[in-house]
Amino acid sequence: MEQSDLSEQKFNTIFTYAPMGLAEIDQDGKMIRLNLMGQALLNPICEIYEIDAENIYPILDRIFPGISQKIRDYKEPMGQIIYNHLHNFKLPLPNNLSEKHFQFNVTKMFEDCIIVGFEDLTNKYLEEKAMQQANLDSAVAQGKFEIASEVLHDIGNAVVGFGSYLTRISRSMEQNNVANLQNVVLFLKGQQIALSTVLGQEKAEALVNLMEGIAKTQKDSYEETNGSITEQLNIISHIQEILAIQRHYVTGHGAPERKAVNLKEIVHDCQSMLFASYDKKGIALSFNAAEQMPMIKGDRTKLMQVILNLLKNSVEAIDMDAPQKRITIDLQFKDKLLQLRIQDTGKGFDTHTAARIFERGFTTKDTGTGLGLYNCRSIIESHAGSIDVHSEGTGQGATTLIRFAS
Incomplete structure (x- = not known):
């Protein structure tokens, strides 16, 4: 086999099995040959639109409106007509479930020999878009984490301060004079006969009842306030626990053991x-x-x-x-x-x-x-x-x- 025949055979093999669509056409769009990937990409479009595959222009115009006119208008004897142009399109119902992204390269080799290259980059486009979105989400999340870290720090300081005030109130409550009031009531009851001699029985009884009422009110108030303080301190403890764990999430230390x-x-x-x-x-x-x-x-x-x-x-x-x-x-x-x-x-x-x-x-x-x-x-x-x-x-x-x- 002569060298020229061998080179042509290699070229034909490369053309036929290229991983992108390749079509050799003349100036009027007549299909001279179409490789395997080109058939796989264009045949479904021909079926959907019921287009004759003998001429590529009607097919290309469905994907990329105006591309055939660009090719016709190119008057140079040879050269690059279209270079790495990414075009997106949708097929008609019910086939338009997703947007398609095709990249085109059109080169005029010589008079009446034009090579149209086209590649379906839909998956690559979606992957890149997903990666960009992931990077954006990551940047937004990082910003949120930084803000959250500052907010958690401020909340933590406020909670600590509030807890300190409650602790001080609790300590002051321990010095409450409820017991002293009760002792006064017991003393007055023990001296009620003597008080009756001085104040009269009715006034003595009224005084004892008054002091009993004050002591009971003070005791109830003390118990209610003390209970509320205890409950608030428990809530603060839970909040501090939540803040501590959330700080672990924000700083990337992960979740605690369940x-x-x-x-x-x-x-x-x-x-x-x-x-x-x-x-x-x-x-x-x-x-x-x-x-x-x-x-x-x-x-x-x-x-x-x-x-x-x-x-x-x-x-x-x-x-x-x-x-x-x-x-x-x-x-x-x-x-x-x-x-x-x-x-x-x-x-x-x-x-x-x-x-x-x-x-x-x-x-x-x-x-x-x-x-x-x-x-x-x-x-x-x-x-x-x-x-x-x-x-x-x-x-x-x-x-x-x-x-x-x-």
């Missing part, structure tokens, strides 16, 4: 933390659970985040002037599942909202981010659980059901 947690205790703590919210609206909140409930293995802080978010949603869904203002929490162990049900008499939602309620970024609130329920589901599913939110319709309230295997 331990056995008591869901009933978590619900109680969440109730305490939101007391002011439902008390302000006059919402009746009830919690029903058996005395002993099985434990689950999990991240206490994350589970608290979920329940706080769900209870907060219920509170916000109930208007101040609503005829019924009630939130009911039920914790049951049934069919080997620990089931937490939260029902409210709030606004409820329609089927359109129900279909999108766990969608990232979807919110019905004016100031919402659309991340609350999305994050809740992520946390629950990371605990091998499930969460479902249901409503009979607008104005019918909502029910959230969480299930954990125990």
